[in-house]
Amino acid sequence: MPAQIEKPELLEAIRTDGPKKVVQQFRHNLLPSRVLIDLYSENPEKEVLLFLAMYPTVPSQVLEDLAESCIDPEIQAAIATNPRCTHLLLVRMAKTGGAPVRAALAANKLQNTKITAELLNDPDLFVRIALAGNPAINDNFRKALSIDPEPAVRAALAATAKLPPELIHAFSADESAVVRTNTYAFGKADPELLLGWAQSDDIEAQRLLLTRTKPAPEMIEALGLSPDPAVQEFIKELHEPTPQELLAKAESDSETLRMEAAEYKDLPAEIQHILAGDPNAEVRARLAAHPAIDEEVALFIAASNDMAACKALAANENITDKVKVELCHHESDDVRLVMAYREDLTEDDLQILVNKNEDLNLVGHLAMQQIEYHHTKPELLEKLLAHKRPSLRAFAAVATQLTHTQVRKLMRDECASVRLALCENPILTAAAFEVLAQDWNPAVTKRAKTRLRKLPKETEHEEELEENGEPSLVDRIVNFFK
Numbered sequence: 133m134p135a136q137i138e139k140p141e142l143l144e145a146i147r148t149d150g151p152k153k154v155v156q157q158f159r160h161n162l163l164p165s166r167v168l169i170d171l172y173s174e175n176p177e178k179e180v181l182l183f184l185a186m187y188p189t190v191p192s193q194v195l196e197d198l199a200e201s202c203i204d205p206e207i208q209a210a211i212a213t214n215p216r217c218t219h220l221l222l223v224r225m226a227k228t229g230g231a232p233v234r235a236a237l238a239a240n241k242l243q244n245t246k247i248t249a250e251l252l253n254d255p256d257l258f259v260r261i262a263l264a265g266n267p268a269i270n271d272n273f274r275k276a277l278s279i280d281p282e283p284a285v286r287a288a289l290a291a292t293a294k295l296p297p298e299l300i301h302a303f304s305a306d307e308s309a310v311v312r313t314n315t316y317a318f319g320k321a322d323p324e325l326l327l328g329w330a331q332s333d334d335i336e337a338q339r340l341l342l343t344r345t346k347p348a349p350e351m352i353e354a355l356g357l358s359p360d361p362a363v364q365e366f367i368k369e370l371h372e373p374t375p376q377e378l379l380a381k382a383e384s385d386s387e388t389l390r391m392e393a394a395e396y397k398d399l400p401a402e403i404q405h406i407l408a409g410d411p412n413a414e415v416r417a418r419l420a421a422h423p424a425i426d427e428e429v430a431l432f433i434a435a436s437n438d439m440a441a442c443k444a445l446a447a448n449e450n451i452t453d454k455v456k457v458e459l460c461h462h463e464s465d466d467v468r469l470v471m472a473y474r475e476d477l478t479e480d481d482l483q484i485l486v487n488k489n490e491d492l493n494l495v496g497h498l499a500m501q502q503i504e505y506h507h508t509k510p511e512l513l514e515k516l517l518a519h520k521r522p523s524l525r526a527f528a529a530v531a532t533q534l535t536h537t538q539v540r541k542l543m544r545d546e547c548a549s550v551r552l553a554l555c556e557n558p559i560l561t562a563a564a565f566e567v568l569a570q571d572w573n574p575a576v577t578k579r580a581k582t583r584l585r586k587l588p589k590e591t592e593h594e595e596e597l598e599e600n601g602e603p604s605l606v607d608r609i610v611n612f613f614k
Contacts, residue, residue: 137158137163137167138167139167139170139171139174142154142163142167142171143171143175143180145157146179146180146183147179150179151179151180151182151183151186152186154183155183155186155187155188158187159188162189163187163189165189165191168184168187168190168191168194169191169194171183171184172184172194172197172198178204178207181198181202181204181207182204182206182207182210184198185198185207185208185210185211185214186210186214187214188214188215188216189216190214190216191216192216192217192218195211195214195216195217195218195221196218196221198211199211199221199225205230205232205233206232208225208229208230208232208233208236209232209233209235209236210236211225211233212225212229212233212234212236212237212240213236213237213239213240215242219244222237222244222247223246223247223250225237226246226247226250226251227250231256231258231259234251234254234256234259235256235258235259235262236262237251238251238254238259238260238262238263238266239262239263239265239266240266241266241267241268242268243266243268243269245270248263248269248273249273251263252273252276252277257282257284257285260277260280260282260285261284261285261288262288263277264277264280264285264286264288264289264292265288265289265291265292266292267292267293267294271296274289274292274295274296274299275296275299277289278299278302278303283306283308283310283311284310286303286306286308286311287308287310287311287313287314288314289303290303290306290311290314290315290318290319291314291315291318291319292320293320294320295319295320297322297325300315300319300321300325303315303319304316304329304337312336312337312340313340316329316336316337316340316341317340317341317343317344318344323348323351326341326347326348326351327348327350327351327354329341330351330354330355331354331357333359335358335359335360335363338355338358338360338363339360339362339363341355342355342363342366342367352367355367368392373396375400375403378393378396378399378400378403379403379406381393382394382403382406382407383406387412387414387415390407390410390412390415391412391414391415391418393407394407394410394415394416394418394419394422395418395422397423397424398424399422399424401426401428401429404419404422404425404426404429405426405428405429405432407419408429408432408433413438413440413441414440416433416438416440416441417440417441417443417444418444419433419441420433420441420442420444420445420448421444421445421447421448422448423448423449423450424450425445425448425450425451427451427452427454427455430445430448430451430452430455431454431455431458433445434455434458434459434462435458437463437464439464439466439467442459442462442464442467443466443467443470445459446459446462446467446470446471446474447470449474449476453478456471456474456476456477456478456481457480457481457484459471460481460484460485460488461484461488465491465493465494468485468489468491468494469493469494469497471485472485472494472497472498472501473497473501477503479505479507482498482503482505482507483507485498486498486505486507486508486509486512487507487508487509487512490511490512490515492515492516492519492524495512495516495524495527496521496523496524498527499521499523499524499526499527500523503527504530504556505527505530505531506530506531506532506557506558507531507532507533508527508528508531508533509533510533510535512528513528513531513533513534513538516528517538517541517542522545522547522549522550523549525542525545525547525550525553526547526549526550526552526553527553528542529542529545529550529551529553529554529556529557530553530554530556530557530558531557532557532558532559534557534559539554539564542554543564543567543568548571548573548575548576551568551571551573551576552573552575552576552579554568555568555576555579555580555583556579556583560583561587562584562587565580565581565583565584565587566580566584568580569581569584
């Protein structure tokens with residue numbers, strides 16, 4: 133059924149949306165010939181003429197007039213690909229049209245032998261390339277193009293569908309690397325020929341075959357036997373080894389094969405146990421870094437003195453809480469230091485890392501990451517508060533085990549970052565924050581006032597008492613300063 137639209141409305145759509153969009157809009161809901169003829173007669177602007185040259189049901193006489201009167205290459209090319217273009221006009225355009233017009237004719241799938249023959253020896257390279265890439269031309273013309281002196285023409289032909297076997301063989305041995313590349317990577321060869329290339333010792337062919345989408349399983353298996361390390365490395369992602377193949381790799385004398393097995397994504401736990409005892413440290417380290425490492429295997433590694441494997445395990449984001457606890461208890465400072473930089477440490481993990489060994493270097497790394505830990509034990513607090521590094525004193529400043537003397541010392545600390553950290557301590561009361569709110573440092577003052585506002589109103593100015601009826605620790609500090 134013809135589209136119900138008048139010329140002014142159609143003209144406005146062409147000017148607003150462009151010729152291509154309007155052609156798509158009315159490709160199935162066809163426009164009346166009367167409207168198209170009126171449009172051609174009364175509006176000879178380029179966008180309108182281009183629309184008419186592209187529209188599939190435009191009257192052929194309009195195309196004839198356009199071809200004669202309009203020399204614009206874009207419009208001429210559109211006419212050449214219009215299904216309403218007459219045979220005589222196509223032949224004439226093939227002989228006398230410019231290079232863009234002839235290239236459009238060469239790419240047109242509605243080919244006829246006279247036009248193809250006319251374009252076969254076209255002096256313009258891009259015309260012959262367009263013709264070679266056209267899947268509608270017959271085998272006789274393909275054979276003629278296969279001996280074109282320009283590699284670009286042969287390369288375009290090599291990537292087209294349904295080539296005769298003799299042409300594919302010829303292109304696979306072509307002197308041009310571009311032609312061979314298109315043949316191996318994109319050529320529509322028979323499965324038997326593809327398998328033959330995969331099984332050959334031609335490294336170039338095997339590497340280029342890897343670029344194909346969804347290679348057949350038998351081709352993947354053949355490529356897996358390639359002598360080229362690059363092909364073997366790539367094929368590992370495509371080939372799904374059986375448990376028997378993985379076991380053979382895990383027990384192989386080749387360290388390379390055992391490393392490959394240790395990195396396989398779906399590695400069974402039984403094979404992980406075998407690799408955990410591998411004599412090569414790199415194999416054990418790769419297993420420890422495996423994202424799906426079995427918990428029992430991980431615990432076995434964590435309890436060992438295998439430094440490389442334990443450090444790799446500590447950096448593994450997918451280990452369980454049990455494994456993390458075991459690694460936090462590890463006797464190696466280096467292993468615990470790797471643990472200190474995990475982003476998933478729990479309070480229990482920090483309790484072990486901070487309090488078990490009293491390792492000031494490790495605590496320093498936690499402090500530099502601005503990790504807050506409130507349960508540092510009193511014996512360690514003394515060492516931290518006496519340290520010259522402000523970051524260590526700031527780490528201690530949030531501990532809930534601080535004594536009266538320690539809090540007084542922190543409130544007078546010469547470093548503002550330490551006093552600022554003290555503002556985060558949950559044991560401080562309103563009276564303490566009132567003192568800190570008078571600090572000379574604006575950041576400390578601001579933070580103390582913020583914490584003060586967040587305290588419950590009814591207890592904000594009340595003096596707290598300890599169990600023995602005496603004023604609380606912080607209140608005694610405040611009274612001391614008063």
